[in-house]
Amino acid sequence: AQTVTQSQPEMSVQEAETVTLSCTYDTSENNYYLFWYKQPPSRQMILVIRQEAYKQQNATENRFSVNFQKAAKSFSLKISDSQLGDTAMYFCAFTTFWGKLQFGAGTQVVVTP
Amino acid sequence: NAGVTQTPKFRVLKTGQSMTLLCAQDMNHEYMYWYRQDPGMGLRLIHYSVGEGTTAKGEVPDGYNVSRLKKQNFLLGLESAAPSQTSVYFCASSYGKWETQYFGPGTRLLVL
Numbered sequence: 126a127q128t129v130t131q132s133q134p135e136m137s138v139q140e141a142e143t144v145t146l147s148c149t150y151d152t153s154e155n156n157y158y159l160f161w162y163k164q165p166p167s168r169q170m171i172l173v174i175r176q177e178a179y180k181q182q183n184a185t186e187n188r189f190s191v192n193f194q195k196a197a198k199s200f201s202l203k204i205s206d207s208q209l210g211d212t213a214m215y216f217c218a219f220t221t222f223w224g225k226l227q228f229g230a231g232t233q234v235v236v237t238p
Numbered sequence: 239n240a241g242v243t244q245t246p247k248f249r250v251l252k253t254g255q256s257m258t259l260l261c262a263q264d265m266n267h268e269y270m271y272w273y274r275q276d277p278g279m280g281l282r283l284i285h286y287s288v289g290e291g292t293t294a295k296g297e298v299p300d301g302y303n304v305s306r307l308k309k310q311n312f313l314l315g316l317e318s319a320a321p322s323q324t325s326v327y328f329c330a331s332s333y334g335k336w337e338t339q340y341f342g343p344g345t346r347l348l349v350l
Contacts, residue, residue, distance in 0.1 A: 129280070158336055160338070162341075167343075168326065168343065168344045169341065169343055169344070170281075170328060170330075170341035170344075171341075172338055172340075175338055216280050216281070218280070220335070220336065220339075224269055224286070224288075224332070224334075224335030224336070225283055225286070225296065225297075226271070226273075226281070226283065226330075226339060228280025228281045228282070229280050230278060230279055230280050231280055
């Protein structure tokens with residue numbers, strides 16, 4: 126079975142600080158893509174960052190970066206210089222050969238002033 | 239460019255009623271998907287389509303049917319709604335199976 130585990134149901138961080146969200150996954154596939162999506166209170170699912178499993182270099186997107194450890198099947202997200210607008214539910218997901226996105230249960234991030 | 243749109247945004251049904259949720263995308267994407275989101279869980283795939291005229295079952299297909307008569311539209315039908323189908327439904331589309339999926343705003347469905 127292919128699963129995604131996000132072990133932190135909720136995390137709180139102050140503005141301008143850094144927070145790291147953990148994600149582990151299990152798949153027997155060798156080729157896959159990993160994603161972090163955010164879901165703010167508006168409920169819209171928004172892509173934060175994407176990582177190809179065959180690339181060793183960690184993806185970055187402005188204040189968002191990942192630490193991808195393929196052997197450990199770990200894919201954590203770091204949010205630097207947190208802003209109030211980062212408050213959202215964050216979902217880790219991966220897609221395998223036939224395109225199915227497997228999601229974790231999510232981590233609620235609350236950014237406080 | 240509207241991206242992915244969903245109709246309706248919110249609906250209340252009585253047990254046993256039927257309805258159709260409409261998803262439309264204007265990005266010329268081949269792949270389209272229907273997910274449901276329940277409290278405390280991530281999104282789960284209901285059905286998907288890899289092109290016009292094709293559909294396939296996802297993780298939780300029971301109680302739902304889909305059709306993809308036109309490339310830009312993907313319909314999700316509930317023939318006889320049940321309270322267990324109370325959920326938020328998301329449609330998504332992507333250019334290919336490896337590509338990023340873009341999501342619609344969601345439809346909140348309440349079955350009484």
